[in-house]
Amino acid sequence: MKTMTIKESIALMRQAENITFLTGAGVSTPSGIPDYRSLQGVYQGMTAPEYLLSHTALIQEPAKFYEFVQLLYHPDAKPNVIHQKMAAFEKRKPTRIVTQNIDGLHSKAGSQQLVEFHGSLYHCHCRKCRLPVSWQDYLISDVHENCGGQIRLEVVLYEEGFQEAVIENALQAVASADLIVIVGTTFQVHPFCDLINGKTQQKVLAINQTPLGHPLIDYFYQGAAEELFKQV
Template sequence: MSIVEKIGMKEAAERIKKAQKITFLTGAGVSTPSGIPDYRSLKGIYQGHEQPEYLLSHEAMVQEPEKFYQFVQQLYHPDAQPNVIHKVIAGLEKEKAVWLVTQNIDGLHEKAGSKNRINFHGSLYSCSCRKCGCPVPWTSYVVSDRHEDCGGQIRPNIVLYGEGFQEKVLEDAVSAVEQAETIVIVGTSFQVHPFCDLLAYKQPQAEIIVVNQTPISLFEPYAFVEADGVNVFQQIEEIKE
């Protein structure tokens, strides 16, 4: 069982603001306030599908490209804008040593200006042709999954079920966790491997703060604020140095 220290929003905001070497680990709950559905909630994109993981798998992309493409198209929300969580994380990067490792593939952390960012599962807004290997604009992909130059299948550069991770992505994520004095987990159930395994690389003395609507299960003690991340990060924004 996790050893959980429950703290209020104000204290969480103050601890995060005071920390000097922070690594944020973020999930789908960070982007829901921007209008992007999560995956597994009652309003999530998996609802109504019998095998949603299959539809986001390498196997589906190869064996049933039309089904795969139809499912992936609904993941795009190009008009969505960063909310206060994305903006505060990007802003803190200008003040202190901040790294961000995100499960999200929606590009909002990038839009907000986070530079020290590791897109752990890739990005929908980076696409390439499986036949010729050329990069393809995402704007072309949402119109057709066929590359007009060679007829090959276009894919978003995201990690699908059944695919491995690039070594550099794993190394960068581990490094981001290793250097942190404070690790802030935001908007994720923290159950997807290998993302949730990153904590194995934290420094023994590093503090973990979890900002989430529900508790998560960790093998490490953590401070937990049960709240909408928007409210916590608004408080961080309001704290004056």
């Protein structure tokens, strides 16, 4: 793994003909979205967040689940320079994004070729009648006015499986790129971190505050992604 400067990292992205970004929480922290894995995040002082965001909690303790999920919404958050520059890449060359983030900010920034790997807080439906429900309505009540069913967000919860199509789209995005850029994630959450395991000729650049342990990373820039993307 080669350590890169900002200039060298940007040169790699400029030279690439087909880029796929794999993004994590670090891309959204400059927009004021707390990193839910860090100690400063919304999990601080709460017991077993994995439980609170599990399918079991959704079914067996809906009130507790709903109370916790509401904390994850930051509807006023705005895309930052990282989201904006990634969206700008898409105007110039084939660019895809696969994100772990559920905050909808890549979409807000205008990215079209986007796979929201873990789903989105801003897509909800009723578990009983299956109709889509707006997130605004979900934030008012988790009971569907029409049918009395429970509304849920379309986010992959602990204990839940991933949709085939989502995994397919993500793998397709990785396969089509000549440069894969991992941004703002320690790249440890499965199956997200397995997405590059089948890579062939693609180069992999990682941009993160702390080093990544993944064996398939070719280039690494250590530092704040926003500082780098400001200069793109």
